[in-house]
Amino acid sequence: xxxxxxxxxxxxxxxxxxxxxGRRSLxxxxxxxxxxxxxxxxxxxxFYRVLRYFQAVEEFGxxxxxxxxxxxxxxxxxxxxxxxxxxxxxxxxxxxxxxxIHATPVSIGEIFAARFLDTLVESSWxxxxxxxxxxxxxxxxxxxxVVYYLGLVSVMIxxxxxxxxxxxxxxxxxxxxxxxxRTRDILFLLSLLVIILLFFLFRFSRPERLVDPDAFAxxxxxxxxxxxxxxxxxxxxxxxxxxxxxLKPSPISSGFYQGxxxxxxxxxxxxxxxxxxxxxxxxxxxxxxxxxLLAGRFLGLVPKQLRPRKPRRSQTLTLxxxxxxxxxxxxxxxxxxxxxLALIVLYLYNYSVLPxxxxxxxxxxxxxxxxFLNVGLAGFVLASIGVRFVFTAVSGEGFSFxxxxxxxxxxxxxxxxxxxxxxxxxxxLGLILxxxxxxxxxxxxxxxxLAPITIFSMVFGITALGVGxxxxxxxxxxxxxxxxxxxxGGLLYMILAMGFIALVVILEAGPVYILFTAQARHHxxxxxxxLYVSGSxxxxxxxxxxxxxxxxxxxxxxxxxxxx
Amino acid sequence: MIRLxxxxxxxxxxxxxxxxxxxxxxxxxYGFLGPNxxxxxxxxxxxxxxMRPTSGSIFIDGLDLLKHPIDVKARIGFIPDRPFxxxxxxxxEFMSFMANLYGFNGVGREKRIQQFLELFELxxxxxxxxSSYSHGMKQRLIMSAALLHAPRVFIVDEPLVGLDPKGxxxxxxxxxxxxxxxxxxxxxxxxxxxxxxLCDRIGIIQKGELLAExxxxxxxxxxxxxxxxxxxxxxxxxxxETESTEDIGFIN
Numbered sequence: 001x002x003x004x005x006x007x008x009x010x011x012x013x014x015x016x017x018x019x020x021x022g023r024r025s026l027x028x029x030x031x032x033x034x035x036x037x038x039x040x041x042x043x044x045x046x047f048y049r050v051l052r053y054f055q056a057v058e059e060f061g062x063x064x065x066x067x068x069x070x071x072x073x074x075x076x077x078x079x080x081x082x083x084x085x086x087x088x089x090x091x092x093x094x095x096x097x098x099x100x101i102h103a104t105p106v107s108i109g110e111i112f113a114a115r116f117l118d119t120l121v122e123s124s125w126x127x128x129x130x131x132x133x134x135x136x137x138x139x140x141x142x143x144x145x146v147v148y149y150l151g152l153v154s155v156m157i158x159x160x161x162x163x164x165x166x167x168x169x170x171x172x173x174x175x176x177x178x179x180x181x182r183t184r185d186i187l188f189l190l191s192l193l194v195i196i197l198l199f200f201l202f203r204f205s206r207p208e209r210l211v212d213p214d215a216f217a218x219x220x221x222x223x224x225x226x227x228x229x230x231x232x233x234x235x236x237x238x239x240x241x242x243x244x245x246x247l248k249p250s251p252i253s254s255g256f257y258q259g260x261x262x263x264x265x266x267x268x269x270x271x272x273x274x275x276x277x278x279x280x281x282x283x284x285x286x287x288x289x290x291x292x293l294l295a296g297r298f299l300g301l302v303p304k305q306l307r308p309r310k311p312r313r314s315q316t317l318t319l320x321x322x323x324x325x326x327x328x329x330x331x332x333x334x335x336x337x338x339x340x341l342a343l344i345v346l347y348l349y350n351y352s353v354l355p356x357x358x359x360x361x362x363x364x365x366x367x368x369x370x371x372f373l374n375v376g377l378a379g380f381v382l383a384s385i386g387v388r389f390v391f392t393a394v395s396g397e398g399f400s401f402x403x404x405x406x407x408x409x410x411x412x413x414x415x416x417x418x419x420x421x422x423x424x425x426x427x428x429l430g431l432i433l434x435x436x437x438x439x440x441x442x443x444x445x446x447x448x449x450l451a452p453i454t455i456f457s458m459v460f461g462i463t464a465l466g467v468g469x470x471x472x473x474x475x476x477x478x479x480x481x482x483x484x485x486x487x488x489g490g491l492l493y494m495i496l497a498m499g500f501i502a503l504v505v506i507l508e509a510g511p512v513y514i515l516f517t518a519q520a521r522h523h524x525x526x527x528x529x530x531l532y533v534s535g536s537x538x539x540x541x542x543x544x545x546x547x548x549x550x551x552x553x554x555x556x557x558x559x560x561x562x563x564x
Numbered sequence: 565m566i567r568l569x570x571x572x573x574x575x576x577x578x579x580x581x582x583x584x585x586x587x588x589x590x591x592x593x594y595g596f597l598g599p600n601x602x603x604x605x606x607x608x609x610x611x612x613x614x615m616r617p618t619s620g621s622i623f624i625d626g627l628d629l630l631k632h633p634i635d636v637k638a639r640i641g642f643i644p645d646r647p648f649x650x651x652x653x654x655x656x657e658f659m660s661f662m663a664n665l666y667g668f669n670g671v672g673r674e675k676r677i678q679q680f681l682e683l684f685e686l687x688x689x690x691x692x693x694x695s696s697y698s699h700g701m702k703q704r705l706i707m708s709a710a711l712l713h714a715p716r717v718f719i720v721d722e723p724l725v726g727l728d729p730k731g732x733x734x735x736x737x738x739x740x741x742x743x744x745x746x747x748x749x750x751x752x753x754x755x756x757x758x759x760x761x762l763c764d765r766i767g768i769i770q771k772g773e774l775l776a777e778x779x780x781x782x783x784x785x786x787x788x789x790x791x792x793x794x795x796x797x798x799x800x801x802x803x804x805e806t807e808s809t810e811d812i813g814f815i816n
Contacts, residue, residue: 318664322650329652329693399648405614407665408638563615 006101006114028488036129044133051141065138066244072134073236076127077163082191083123084167085174091115091122092168092280093175093287102284112276116269120164128156138247148246154258155242158265162235165268169275175283192335196342235261315409319417326396333481340385340429347381347433351440371443372505372512375454378433379501382426382455382462383494388485390426390466391493393418394559395475395484401562411471411559415552419467426463430455446512446519454508457540461500461547468551469493471559500547504540511536565590565717565748566611571620573606573772580606582772583620588750588765593743595763596752599802603772604752605645608721611750612642625716638666641715645722647702651695655686655705658694659712666713680708684734699726707735711742718742720751724758736762760794770802 054064092098092115101111139148242257327333351374394415397404404414434451443451473489484490511533518525525533566588573581581603588594598604609615611622613633622629629636650658659677663669681687684704694702703726710718723739724732739749739762753759759766760780767777776786780794787800 315665315667318661322653322661325657326650326652399646400650402614402644402648403650403662403665406612406637406640406642406644407662408634408667409665410634561616563609 003110003113003117006106006111007117009097010118024488031488031491032486039130040133043130044137047134047137048141051137055141065142066240069138069244070236070240072131073159073239074234076131077159077234077236078194080123080127080160080163081167081170082194083127084119084164085171086191087123088115088119088168088171089175091119092171093284098284108277108281109273112273112280116164116168116272116276119168120160123164123167124160128160131156142247143249144247148243151243151246151254151258155239155261158261159235159239161265162261162268165265165272169268169272172272172275172279172283175287176279192338196338235264238264315413316417316420319409319414320421323393323396323418323421336388343381344429344432348436348440351437367441368443368447368516371438371441371447371451372509374437374441375434375451375458375508376501376505378430378437378455379458379462379504380498381433382430382459383497383501385429386422386426386462386466386497387490387494388482390418390422390463391470391490392481392484393422393467394470394555395478396481397474398476398478401474401476405562411556415467415471415556415559419463419552422466423459423463426459427456430459444516444519446515450508450512454504457544458501458504461544462497464548465493465497465500465551468553468555469496471555472551474559474562474564476564496551500543503543507536507540507543565592565625566594566750567621567623568607568611569621569623571607571610571622572618573603573610573615574618579772581610581617581769584769584772584774585620586767586774586777588748590748591743591746592764593739593749593751593762595759595766596750596769597754597756597759597766597798598752598769602769604769605721606772607769608719608750608752611719612640612644613637638713639716641710641713641718643703643706643710643718643720643723645725647699647706647726649694649697649702649705651693653694654691655681655694655697656690658705659709662709663712668713676712680712683738684708700728700731703727704731707738711738716747718747718749718751720749722753723751724753724755732758756794756798766794768798768801776801 050068051065054061054068057064135152138144139152142148238257238261242254242261245254351370404411431452434455438448438451469489469492470484473487473492475484475487475489478484514525514529514533517523518529566586568584568586571581571584572579584603584607586594596604596607606615610617611624611629613629613636616630624636625639627636627639650661653661656677659681663673663677678687681690684707686701686705686708689697689701694705697705707723723735727735736758742749743764751763763780765777765779766783768775768783776783778786780797783794783797783801787797
């Protein structure tokens with residue numbers, strides 16, 4: 001009974017969000033649902049097409065589909081373990097309500113049971129949600145009977161319990177060695193690095209070769225080498241072995257592996273419960289004692305030049321210095337620079353492996369066209385980074401925003417200081433993406449200048465839109481800053497930023513075509529062509545100025561009137 | 565030093581502060597009392613320039629807050645009821661940050677920062693992140709930062725919440741010292757003993773309206789109370805007197 005009571009607040013919180021959230025909450029839920037459905041459909045289509053393609057491959061088709069299934073289960077298992085460890089750190093050690101719960105006369109066993117269920121649901125729902133289109137694609141491609149779908153449910157339940165039990169046991173042990181807060185930071189960094197590594201491995205394996213008939217012979221050779229059975233000790237292999245026979249036209253019994261999963265799932269649950277009852281009280285107590293952190297350890301991460309030891313006289317520099325310190329002292333913030341670095345490498349790598357020679361269009365023309373379109377793509381990348389860092393800059397003031405409101409600092413100065421802070425890195429990134437891509441594509445002299453100049457001017461608008469919109473839709477009460485980026489304001493920022501980028505690219509396309517053709521044919525421009533080019537450039541300048549001025553002005557006005 | 569004229573704040577259907585007018589003279593400590601939800605914090609937020617009134621005016625040191633917000637804020641030291649601070653700054657960094665924001669860059673600034681940190685017994689923790697501070701320490705840090713730029717008006721929402729007896733005594737001493745040097749203090753509090761001990765004049769607000777105003781003696785006369793304690797005057801004026809214990813008899 002106590003277990004249900006302990007789970008109550010989560011359910012009530014969920015219900016109250018819907019009941020009291022009002023229209024804004026419904027719009028938010030609706031937008032998220034739309035995005036989720038989009039992903040869902042995308043995943044389904046990709047897997048359906050890949051599986052259909054595999055089916056068409058004689059001899060190896062089934063092997064490829066089976067290998068893909070084991071890879072899916074293995075990936076899920078890895079994700080589930082990581083997710084369970086991170087969630088368990090919160091639910092068992094760092095959650096704010098634990099103090100009250102531990103003060104109540106509820107046994108450790110009951111607290112464990114409630115928190116286990118909590119962790120299991122929170123860590124698994126996303127994997128389950130995105131697993132559905134994959135398994136549905138398998139079922140439909142192989143025209144599986146209802147036995148397959150029932151078997152799927154029977155496999156997934158112990159599989160999720162097993163992953164949760166392993167993750168939570170691991171957490172219990174980790175917290176015995178490291179402080180809970182530090183463990184979360186370390187795991188966050190580790191998971192980030194693992195994701196980046198997996199991403200690199202996937203991209204550098206050049207999966208596009210699978211659809212390239214010329215390269216296919218070597219891929220078959222590769223898979224032949226892989227036809228050896230997967231490790232029998234991995235739960236992902238048990239799950240694959242339990243599911244695979246059910247996809248056949250006349251389902252063969254997979255009872256042994258299903259039973260094996262259930263036995264291991266329940267056994268791991270018992271082990272986890274025993275470990276928890278044994279070490280959890282001490283671990284919880286320890287996590288209460290490790291609240292103090294020495295600033296000096298974090299200061300080491302800030303470059304010396306950025307550590308403002310001497311008194312600063314300018315308010316703008318003071319505000320920028322504060323934001324910089326925040327960024328480098330928050331592990332969840334600076335570590336995302338690693339992701340951006342990985343993004344740049346992959347972005348440039350994709351351009352370096354473009355099969356331009358195999359397309360039946362003059363290479364020179366294609367190179368310049370791609371370089372021109374790259375301006376829009378680089379703008380999109382900058383806007384995506386902008387929504388995470390620039391749009392959230394104002395909300396990042398958090399509950400301490402009262403300091404800005406009561407200090408003799410105008411909102412104009414606050415917003416422009418944020419604008420200046422984020423402008424420089426975005427400019428650098430934009431220039432790297434365009435200049436390096438131009439080099440890789442060996443574009444013409446005109447494009448060599450045009451792309452960096454365009455992105456240079458666009459970055460001002462992208463940054464101002466981020467800061468301004470962030471001030472129009474501030475959320476100083478968000479527990480996690482990423483929630484701010486995924487909210488309604490963030491979505492609107494992305495829509496406006498994309499509109500701005502598209503407008504610049506469209507306005508520039510005409511004059512660029514005229515100039516490019518004239519250059520290629522060694523013609524000079526006529527009077528009307530000059531007029532058209534000049535008019536477009538003037539319009540571009542005006543659009544860029546408006547993209548900076550309007551959102552900043554509106555943002556300053558809205559933030560000055562903020563009374564939350 | 566502080567003049568409120570017809571100050572009103574409405575939130576949709578609710579009038580949180582209703583046509584409040586009052587004056588606080590230089591060097592005076594003014595206590596703002598009222599039950600929960602009476603409009604104290606809303607008034608304080610308007611005084612600190614955090615919230616804009618629906619109507620009415622606020623004059624501080626002769627300047628209209630709505631017309632000259634930056635100039636007025638530079639003259640104010642503000643302490644909110646909940647000490648939300650920048651958790652990723654150290655105590656001394658927070659002090660430097662606030663000094664820069666308030667344009668306090670004169671000679672001896674570092675020395676003054678150090679003096680305040682020592683006065684509020686934070687010097688030992690100056691290089692620690694604010695996230696490791698206790699509630700009382702955060703409260704003391706805000707107080708030192710608010711005094712750093714030598715404000716002319718001190719606006720405080722619940723100055724003693726979360727402070728231990730030693731910290732509370734220190735704050736009382738500081739207020740008395742500040743009063744002597746001519747600083748005006750406007751503070752809201754639930755601690756009636758503190759109001760009685762420190763305040764020259766007291767205003768009592770209920771449901772957004774200023775019910776009564778004056779010294780403790782004047783309020784006593786107004787309430788027609790023999791009992792000299794501020795608590796009974798406050799309860800009488802706000803209509804919250806509970807003589808009987810019958811309504812709480814079910815507890816046992």
